[in-house]
Amino acid sequence: MARRSGMFLLIAAAALLAAGAAVPPSCERSECPAYDVVDAANGFEIRRYKDAMWASTAPIEDISLVAATRSGFLQLFKYIQGKNAYNATIEMTAPVLTRVSPSDGPFCASSFVVSFYVPEKNQADPPPAEGLSVQRWAGARYAAVRRFGGFVADSDVGEQAAMLDASLQGTRWAAPVSDGRRADAATAYTVAQYNSPFEFSGRVNEIWMLFDGNDASSDM
Numbered sequence: 001m002a003r004r005s006g007m008f009l010l011i012a013a014a015a016l017l018a019a020g021a022a023v024p025p026s027c028e029r030s031e032c033p034a035y036d037v038v039d040a041a042n043g044f045e046i047r048r049y050k051d052a053m054w055a056s057t058a059p060i061e062d063i064s065l066v067a068a069t070r071s072g073f074l075q076l077f078k079y080i081q082g083k084n085a086y087n088a089t090i091e092m093t094a095p096v097l098t099r100v101s102p103s104d105g106p107f108c109a110s111s112f113v114v115s116f117y118v119p120e121k122n123q124a125d126p127p128p129a130e131g132l133s134v135q136r137w138a139g140a141r142y143a144a145v146r147r148f149g150g151f152v153a154d155s156d157v158g159e160q161a162a163m164l165d166a167s168l169q170g171t172r173w174a175a176p177v178s179d180g181r182r183a184d185a186a187t188a189y190t191v192a193q194y195n196s197p198f199e200f201s202g203r204v205n206e207i208w209m210l211f212d213g214n215d216a217s218s219d220m
């Protein structure tokens with residue numbers, strides 16, 4: 001038994017090294033939601049996030065992810081500064097998530113929801129706030145993840161999402177991930193940004209594709 005779990009740890013460590021996916025440096029300064037790595041391979045990592053409360057904006061219609069994230073983040077920033085039912089200030093966490101439901105046409109607005117993880121200290125009773133939904137992240141808490149650096153630009157997130165999608169093809173994750181995306185909008189994905197706009201180096205961003213891992217991970 002001990003030997004078996006030792007072997008498992010070794011495999012998990014090797015998988016992590018293969019993906020080069022250490023926890024982002026921002027998570028040493030700010031609280032990040034906890035997750036387990038359940039698989040990793042060239043170009044992707046599969047994570048399982050814990051059931052937790054997140055604060056989210058209403059859907060924001062825009063043609064630009066960058067602009068929608070800025071306006072969504074502003075609402076969340078006011079929330080943590082005390083614009084909430086308890087007048088409570090809340091610690092900032094990382095990452096800021098932007099869920100993208102792309103439009104069908106090239107000139108139509110996409111729909112974006114901006115979220116952040118409620119810190120552990122406030123998990124039991126996060127303050128409600130007008131215009132925001134503060135709730136458990138129901139359902140799919142598995143994420144297929146691809147990491148990339150620099151500043152997120154409208155011109156490259158779609159390409160990063162396509163590369164994540166391509167890296168999953170031929171693996172046992174391809175079907176559950178595509179089912180998970182279909183449950184939302186066929187081409188939905190989430191952009192996770194770990195740095196403030198004032199940090200110019202060592203920036204970490206990720207594309208997440210959320211899915212329900214119950215089927216695919218039954219052998220875990």
Ligand SMILES: *[C@@H]1O[C@H](CO)[C@@H](O)[C@H](O)[C@H]1NC(C)=O
Pocket residue numbers: 085086087
């Ligand atoms: C929050 O602040 C407002 C304005 O200062 C005040 O009217 C309200 O009673 C406060 N609420 C709580 C729960 O402290």
